[in-house]
Amino acid sequence: MTGARAKADRFYSFLAGLALLGWSSALLSAAPGAGFRITPYLQNPSETAITVTWLSEDDRPGLLRLMSGQGIEIRQLRSLPVLARALEYQAGEMIEPDSGLARNLPYLHQQRIEGLEPGGAYRFLVEQGGESAGGQFHTPDKSKSSLRFIVFGDSETEPESAGKFTPWPGAGDAEPERKYLVDQETGYRANLELIRGRSPDFVAIAGDLVESGGEQRDWDEFWRLTAPLASETFLIPALGNHEYFAGPGALGQYGPEASRQAVDRYLTYFDLPANNSGRQAHRERYYTVNWNAVTLVVLDLNNGTPQRSSSDTNWFLLGDGEGGQAPDWKPGSEQYRWLEQALEQAQQNSAFTFVMFHHCPYSSGVHGLPPGERDGEDRLSGRPLRVLTPLFMRYGVDVVLTGHDEMYEHSLVPGQEILPGGKSREHALHVYDVGVGGDGLRGPISGLENPYRVFLAHQDAPEIRDDQGVLVDGGKHYGHLEVNVTASDSGAWEARLDMVYLFPVAGEDGQYRFERRLYNDGTLLVSQPE
Numbered sequence: 069m070t071g072a073r074a075k076a077d078r079f080y081s082f083l084a085g086l087a088l089l090g091w092s093s094a095l096l097s098a099a100p101g102a103g104f105r106i107t108p109y110l111q112n113p114s115e116t117a118i119t120v121t122w123l124s125e126d127d128r129p130g131l132l133r134l135m136s137g138q139g140i141e142i143r144q145l146r147s148l149p150v151l152a153r154a155l156e157y158q159a160g161e162m163i164e165p166d167s168g169l170a171r172n173l174p175y176l177h178q179q180r181i182e183g184l185e186p187g188g189a190y191r192f193l194v195e196q197g198g199e200s201a202g203g204q205f206h207t208p209d210k211s212k213s214s215l216r217f218i219v220f221g222d223s224e225t226e227p228e229s230a231g232k233f234t235p236w237p238g239a240g241d242a243e244p245e246r247k248y249l250v251d252q253e254t255g256y257r258a259n260l261e262l263i264r265g266r267s268p269d270f271v272a273i274a275g276d277l278v279e280s281g282g283e284q285r286d287w288d289e290f291w292r293l294t295a296p297l298a299s300e301t302f303l304i305p306a307l308g309n310h311e312y313f314a315g316p317g318a319l320g321q322y323g324p325e326a327s328r329q330a331v332d333r334y335l336t337y338f339d340l341p342a343n344n345s346g347r348q349a350h351r352e353r354y355y356t357v358n359w360n361a362v363t364l365v366v367l368d369l370n371n372g373t374p375q376r377s378s379s380d381t382n383w384f385l386l387g388d389g390e391g392g393q394a395p396d397w398k399p400g401s402e403q404y405r406w407l408e409q410a411l412e413q414a415q416q417n418s419a420f421t422f423v424m425f426h427h428c429p430y431s432s433g434v435h436g437l438p439p440g441e442r443d444g445e446d447r448l449s450g451r452p453l454r455v456l457t458p459l460f461m462r463y464g465v466d467v468v469l470t471g472h473d474e475m476y477e478h479s480l481v482p483g484q485e486i487l488p489g490g491k492s493r494e495h496a497l498h499v500y501d502v503g504v505g506g507d508g509l510r511g512p513i514s515g516l517e518n519p520y521r522v523f524l525a526h527q528d529a530p531e532i533r534d535d536q537g538v539l540v541d542g543g544k545h546y547g548h549l550e551v552n553v554t555a556s557d558s559g560a561w562e563a564r565l566d567m568v569y570l571f572p573v574a575g576e577d578g579q580y581r582f583e584r585r586l587y588n589d590g591t592l593l594v595s596q597p598e
Contacts (some may be wrong), residue, residue: 103125103196103198104122104124104125104197104199104201105124105125105174106174106295107122107194107295107296107299108132108194108201108299109121109291109295110205110298110300110302110303111302111303111338112180112302112341113207113208113270113302113357114208114358115184115186115187115207115208115209115210116183116184116185116186116207117181117184118205119178119179119180119181120132120178120192120194121176121178121179121337122177122194122196123152123155123175124174124196125175125197126175127149128196128197129146129147129148129177130146130147130149130177130197131147131194131195131196132145132146132147132179132181132192132193132194133192133194133195134181134190134192135190135192135193136190136191137189137190137206139191145181147177147179149177150175150176150177151173151175151176152174152336154329154332154333154335155174155284155287155333156173156284157171157284158282158283158284158315158319158320160318161283161315161319176336177194177196178339180339184207185207186208186211187206187209187211187212188206188207189204189206190205190206191204192205203300204300205301206269208269208358209360210360210361212360213554214360214553214554214555215269215359215552216266216267216550217268217271217272217359217362217364218266218271218549218551219271219272219273219274219424219469219502219548219549219551220259220273220471220502220504220547221274221275221469221502221503221504221505222275222276222472222474222503222504222505222506222508223256223276223277223278223290223505223506224252224277224278224505224506224507225253225256225277225294225506226278226289227285227286227289228279229251229252229253229256229279229289229506230252231251232251232252232253233247233248233250234247234507234508234509235247235248235508235509236509236544237510237511238531239511239530239531249574250572253293254580255506255545255546256293256505256506256507256546258570258582259506259546259547259548260293260294260296260297262548262568262584263297263548264296264300264301266550267301268301269301270301270304270357270359271301271304272304272306272469273303273305273505274470274472274502274503275308275311276310276426276471276503276507277305277308277311278290278311279310279507280310280313280314280316280330281313281330281333282319282320282326282327282330282333283314283319287337291337303338304364305334305366306366306367306425306426307331307370308370308426308471308472309382309385309426309427309472312327312330312331312371312394314330321384322382324386324393327385328393331393335352339352341355341357342355343356345395345402345403346402350368350395350403353395354366354368354395354406354407358418360553361418361419361553361555361561361595362418362419362421362422363413363417363418363420363421363422364422364424365407365410365411365422365423365424367407367423367424368395368403369381369425369426369453369456370382370427371385371393371394371395371396372396372397372398372452373398378438379452380452381439381448381449381450381453382394383441383447383448397456404456404459407456407459408459411459411460411462411463412463414463415463415464415488419553419561419595420466420467420553420561420563420593421463421464421465421466421467423460423465423467423468424470425468425470426470426471426472427449427450427472428470428471428473428477428499428501429452429453429454429456429468429470429499430479430520430521431450431473431479431518432475432513432518432521432524433477433501433512434446434473434510435448435449435450435451435473436449436450436473436516436518437513438451439451439452450472457483457497458483460497461483461484461485461495461497462485462486464485464495466498467497467565469500470501471501471502472503473510474503474507474508475501475509475510475524475544476500476503476504476524476525476547476569476587477500477523477524477525478500478521478523478524478589478591479498479499479500479518479521479522480497480498480520481496481499481520482494482497483495483497498591498593499520500567502547504546504547504548504569505548506546509545509546510526511526512526522589523587523588523589525543525544525569525587526544528587528588529544529587530542538574541585544569545569545570545571545572547567547568547569547570549565549566549567549568550565550566550567550568551563551565552564559596560594560595560596562593562595563592563595564592564593565591565592565593566586566587566589566591567586568586568587569585569586569587570583570584571584571585
């Protein structure tokens with residue numbers, strides 16, 4: 069049975085179960101309106117608890133009904149709505165009079181569900197203001213022998229994504245600039261549909277979820293497209309520089325107060341694991357998720373210190389790191405000390421350690437240039453983050469997941485892991501830029517060498533065309549990284565990493581459908597039991 073067919077069968081079984089309980093299945097497809105501003109989505113998974121979040125148009129409490137996987141009601145929970153003050157539209161946002169966007173502030177509902185069974189399968193239904201919407205989930209379980217998760221970055225949603233075609237440079241230097249075959253919204257929507265059909269345990273996003281973190285309309289667009297997926301799987305996000313960006317011109321750009329307000333929108337939408345930071349504002353900007361044999365460490369590396377120095381990843385974002393809006397990450401900082409403890413625990417307790425953040429430290433793209441403002445430099449460089457590589461090596465980090473350069477690039481950095489007890493062994497760190505979620509499809513910078521690169525879609529997946537010049541394979545496209553983790557009978561864990569691209573095929577009506585294809589860059593990691 070295909071993933072899509074299995075998903076459809078589970079969904080109709082879900083509807084049948086709800087009908088037995090006296091609920092109308094038609095309500096499940098209700099679009100946000102008088103009740104919901106954003107339909108319910110899943111957050112913050114643990115073996116025994118999860119969070120269901122939604123936003124409503126008014127302050128009426130919602131009713132969450134939790135059911136077993138077979139549709140038997142387990143409990144009811146009444147929400148306590150809170151006015152979402154951070155989600156106010158800025159006066160300068162470009163909103164057309166007939167756009168349909170609501171100006172009133174919505175109400176936030178975050179319902180933590182405790183006492184769940186590890187590995188348990190559940191369904192839920194939320195009733196809000198005469199509307200109903202639901203979803204399904206299962207909790208992590210260390211005893212389970214498989215896990216699938218998917219990673220993308222740089223979706224950068226905005227209303228203008230509809231009808232906006234990104235530049236699509238070819239591999240040849242002499243080739244004129246082209247536009248991609250579908251617009252950005254179509255690419256992102258197709259990406260989400262394909263991901264949903266694969267039924268991942270969770271979806272990680274390596275930053276730049278929206279175009280401007282300070283523009284409410286961009287967040288509206290993100291949730292309009294992404295909420296259906298998020299009702300069936302957990303979103304695990306990292307902050308990108310665009311989440312700190314308040315908007316162009318008078319909207320504030322990277323000004324300290326405007327940037328704070330931009331990130332407050334992000335923090336309003338997401339309930340994330342705590343890191344016990346001494347600064348309240350930093351407590352959900354970096355965190356750890358444990359799922360079966362995997363530890364995923366999520367970092368906020370958007371602003372190095374000193375400001376505008378060789379260790380700064382954002383020359384526009386003001387602040388002193390520990391005292392500014394973005395937490396510092398340099399050795400000795402609070403985030404660095406927390407990171408070392410998190411990696412030590414992961415090395416001892418997990419088969420694989422993944423680390424995710426936005427800026428890619430090893431890149432052939434524009435952000436692979438050294439930091440600065442002169443020719444051959446970049447003010448949003450990821451290169452300063454190479455200072456963290458020795459720490460990643462020491463604790464045997466397997467994979468670093470990033471975006472930022474909006475290209476698919478895979479690098480392999482050699483080094484040594486220090487094992488508990490002091491022994492060392494050869495180790496290789498895989499670094500991925502998966503920033504092709506639905507915005508740009510960039511090429512490399514001429515003359516910039518990444519000595520650790522093993523695959524770059526721009527060069528290593530050449531376009532193949534038929535006699536009529538129609539593209540039949542290859543090229544760079546929107547997509548995501550799929551990770552499948554399984555346990556063998558011998559007790560070893562394996563992690564298979566495949567970069568998926570959505571290949572557009574034109575129909576007779578001129579519309580594109582998308583085929584799931586893999587780049588020739590699959591990676592197999594094996595973790596033997598100690």
